[in-house]
Amino acid sequence: MKQKIPFLLFKYSILCSFLIIFSNQLLAQNTEFKLPQLSGRVTDSKTGEPVVGATIFIDYKKSGFITDTSGRFSIYLPKGEYVIKITNVGYNPFRSKVLLKDDTKFDVSLQDVSKTLEEVIVSSQATRRSIQTPSLGVTLLSIKGIKKLPAMMGEVDIIRSLQTLPGVSSVGEGSNGINVRGGNTDQNLIYIDDAPIFNPTHLFGLFSVFASDAIRELELYKGSVPSRFGGRTASVLDIKMTDPSLEKFKLSGGVGFVSNRVMAEIPIIKDKLSIVAAGRVSFNDFWFKLIGPDNMKNTRANFYDVATKVFYRPNKNNTFSLSTYISRDFYQVDSLFSLENVVAKQTQFTYGHVNISGRWSHYFNPKMSLEVVGVLSNYKTKTFAPDSVNRIELYNHINYKNVKANFDYNPNDRHKLNFGVSGINYQISPGRLNEDVQSRIATVLLPNEQSLELGVYVDDEYKASDKLTIQAGLRYAQFLNLGPTTARKYLEGVPRSTSSQISEETISSGSIEKAYGGFEPRIAVKYSLGENSTMKLGYNRMQQFIQILSNNTTPLPTARWKTADEYIKPQVSDFVSLGIFKNYKDNIWEVSAEGYYRKTQNVLDYISGANLQLNKTIETQVIAGQGKAYGLELMLTKKKGEVSGWLSYTYARSLQQVRGDFPELQQISDGNWYASNYDKPHSLNLMLNIQPTIHHSFSFTFAYNTGRPFSSPSGFFQLNNQKYPVYETRNNDRVPDYHRLDFSWTITNPSLKEKRWEGSWTFTVYNLYGRANAYSVFFKPYRGGLRPYQLSVFANPLVSLTYNFKFL
Known part of the structure; x- marks a missing residue:
């Protein structure tokens, strides 16, 4: 053994010498065995201060790398391509691909979540308003x-x-x-x-x-x-249209499956005069011919809308603007419309708006400003059936004129006053059938309706203390139904009908047929529970002097608008609400709860078998009642960050009770309360927006609600071998519950990062899992009884791809 130890030591010393010489040779030759270094510094994008303790992930795996007190990091990795993710509490995550060949310096600026812009519908101003104002x-x-x-x-x-x-x-x-x-x-x-x-x-x-x-x-x-x-x-x-840029030309638009659109902002005089023009037009006919069933090959469906705004600022105290908005729809379908007991073989619908509004804003001083607005609006509809014998041409329109002046006055830090006057003139043509038209269908010309709606108002927001703010307002509205028109008289003690009419009286032009008016008090109180939480209570009364008369679940664009008169009284609503609001973490999160109750007088419903389209005695077809609505709305919102969105739940009821002037003869559903067409007790909405990088964003929306009511027959009777359903109560059943999931993916500037041209692609799937939600339920005779059938509007996923662009 003694002889072997020197020999082992000799071998060990030779081996160590060999390794030292070999390693020195490797270092001298700078061979590929040295790992490249990835190093850098993580800072705040706004302040430039180092971000301490930020975590670095390599290929989405937590590797234990964090930044030091100066925000620096250093990592040795084999050559290759890696995905680097850097995160820290309070900042948006950063992701990027890195191709590592040699030592690489990689500095990163993280964006503070509290300083980023919202990517959800509800804006930061709405968040501040929820906390700071009584509304x-x-x-x-x-x-x-x-x-x-x-x-x-x-x-x-x-x-x-x-x-x-x-x-x-x-x-x-x-x-x-x-x-x-x-x-x-x-x-x-x-x-x-x-x-x-x-x-x-x-x-x-x-x-x-x-x-x-x-x-x-x-x-x-x-x-x-x-x-x-x-x-x-x-x-x-x-809705406010965008003010055009006064400095430089801008162009934006998009191309999609349904429509194409473009908008241009054109400065005329720098810093003084500019114009914006936006248009959208659809060309959908080829879809029906290409993929539609045989019974829809002749269907046509097109629309367009054009919006313009001229903005002029001659000096710092005055601005002028002139806005126009034009829309038009054209829809053609086989066998859809029935009028005067004639079913058209083919029907065409045309409808749209032509609006013009001008505004002058004047700045007197830091305490006082004035706005004067003038508006002209025309909404027109046309129903046309091009049958050579039973030709139909039906026109309706509303002409609207409005002038108003509005003052803002802030006498001190505690008071904010808003007051003004307005005047509206309505001219309604409820129906003109086959005027100067040759047809077997007779001409029907309903008399025009004219009216004035006048208003004077004042609002005062008063800060009583650091915790208590009161917003009180009062509006007085006066409505005048004017001639020329015809005032009809009916027998007393019986419901109004054509058989109970006893006389007619002509009201001359400019004379008042009926006048309504009243005060509309409004108040809201805010009490601060803390720096970021408030409780609010509000009440307001409102009157409505014009409404739609329709016996459809959803009014058609050609539905008849009617002003208040001797027999159709204006609706009056009293509304009370209570809410609690709280923000967290620099307004990134908000939680709110609002409860409300509304009672409305003079709500109209229709009698069974009502004819509302071309009836000169429309007051014989409707019955007045009352409505009530109440509910609770809960909402959780995250406004900023890589993931933003909200979750809301609503419990809401909407009920009606219609007894008329003669309950024993006119009441609906035995005079009991019944659900309105839009009563949906439970609703749940979820919206998520995920933006992992500046070039990609993903959005999801999920909606669930209780099915809406419909009237289900209690039986049927037979006449001439034909079966007819019998309805005892209104809206006594419900369609199945509704739910739907949507998805979108937006890719922004995949290659043009530094150009003035900004482009994006948006891929969308509507109704992702193809839920066949019921729109309505109807009944047909089947084997001696009645069989329900369900109609779905979108029963399959709808996939679309849109290209959007901006030139800045």
């Missing part, structure tokens, strides 16, 4: 957020986007308008740059009429409605 149920909506939502067939749709908010719904897909907190579609006042929209949808409810490129912002009032607004009992949607 309840007021939402300022972001067009940028709306464009993130999955859109049906690639069409960015304001009306459909509103339905993702709590308290806003519709009777179903393809319906006209929205229902807000238990109100009918005609109980919503919709303005675009102060001009009214009487039908907010294209193609009978499939798409919104608003070209999103031309919209700057939207404000939805579903609770505390300022006193400057009047004439509707449910809500106000105030």
Whole structure:
């Protein structure tokens, strides 16, 4: 053993010497065995300060690398391509691909979540308003957020986007308008740059009429409605068009399956005069011919809308603007329309708006400003059946004129006053059938209706203390139904009908047939529970002097508008709401709960078998009653970050009771309360927007609600071998519950990162899992009884691809 130890030591020393010489040789030759170094510094994008403790992930695997006190990191990796992800609490995650060949320096700036822009519909101003002002149920909506939502067939749709908010719904897909907190579609006042929209949808409810490129912002009032607004009992949607750039030319637009659009902002005189023009046009006929069934080969469906705005600022105290909005729909289908007991073989519908509004804004001083607005609006519909014998040409229109002056006065830090006057003139042509037309269908000319709606109002927001703020308003509205018209008299003690009419009296032009008026008090109180939480209480009364008369679940664009008169009284709504709001973490999170109750007088419903289209004695076809709506809205919102969105739940009821002037003869459903067409007790909405990089974003929306009511027959009777259903109560059944999931993926600037041209592709799947949601249920005779059938509007997934562009 003693002889072996020296020999082992000798071998070990030779081996160590060999390794040292070999390693020195490797270092001298700088061979490929040395690993490249990836190093860098992580800083705050706004302040430039180092981000300490940020975690670095390699290929999405947590590897234990973090930044030091100076924000630096250093990692040795084999050569290759890696995905680097860097995260830290309070910042948006950063992701990037890195090709590592040699030592690489990789500096990163993280974006503070609290300083990023919202990617959801509800904007930061709405968040601040929820906490700082007394108003309840007021939402300022972001067009940028709306464009993130999955859109049906690639069409960015304001009306459909509103339905993702709590308290806003519709009777179903393809319906006209929205229902807000238990109100009918005609109980919503919709303005675009102060001009009214009487039908907010294209193609009978499939798409919104608003070209999103031309919209700057939207404000939805579903609770505390300022006193400057009047004439509707449910809500106000105030849409503002974008002001054109005064500095440089801009061009944007998009190409999609349904429509193509373009918008240009053109400065005429730098910093003083510019114009914006936006247009959208659809060409959908080829879809019906290409993929439609045989019974839809002749269907045509097209629309367009054009919006322009001229903006002039001659000096710092005055601005002038002139806005126009034009929309038109054309729809042709085989055998859809029935009139005067004649079913047309082919029917064409044309309808649209022509709106012009001018505004002068004057700045007196830091305390006082003035706005004067003038509006001309025309909404016209035409129904045409080109039959050589039974030709049909039916026209309806509404001419609207409005002048108003509005003052803002802030005498001190505690008071904000708003006051003004307005005057509206309505001229309605409810129906002109076959005027100067040769046809076997007789001419019917309903008399025109003229009226004035006058208003004077004042609002005062008073900050009583650091915790208590009160917003009180008062509006007085006066409505005058004017001649020329015909006033009919009916027998007393019996329901109105053609047989009970006893006389007619002609009201001369300019004379007052009937006058209505009254005060509309409004108040909202805010009490601060803490720095980021408030409790609010509100009440408002509103009157409505014009409404739609329709016995359809959703009014058609050709439905008849009617002003108040001797027998049709204005609706009067009293609304109370209570809400609690709280923000967390620099307004990134918001939690809110709002409860409300509304009672409405003089709500109209129709008698069984009512004829509302061309009836000169329309008061014989409707019955007045009352309505009530109540509910609770819960909402959780995350406004910023890589993942943003909201979750909302609404419990809401909308009920009616109609007894008429003679309950024993006229009442509906035995005089009991029954659900309205838009009563949906439970609604759940989820919206998620995920933006892992600046070039990719993903959005999901999920909607669930209780099925809407419909009238189910209790039996049937037989006459001449024909079976007819018997209905004892109204809206006594419900269609199946509704639910739908949508998805969109937007790719922005995949190759043009530094160019003035910004392009994006949006891939959308509407109704992702192909739910065949029921729009309506109807009954047909089957084997000695009645069999229910279900109609679905979109029973399959709808896939679309849209290209959007901007030239800046």
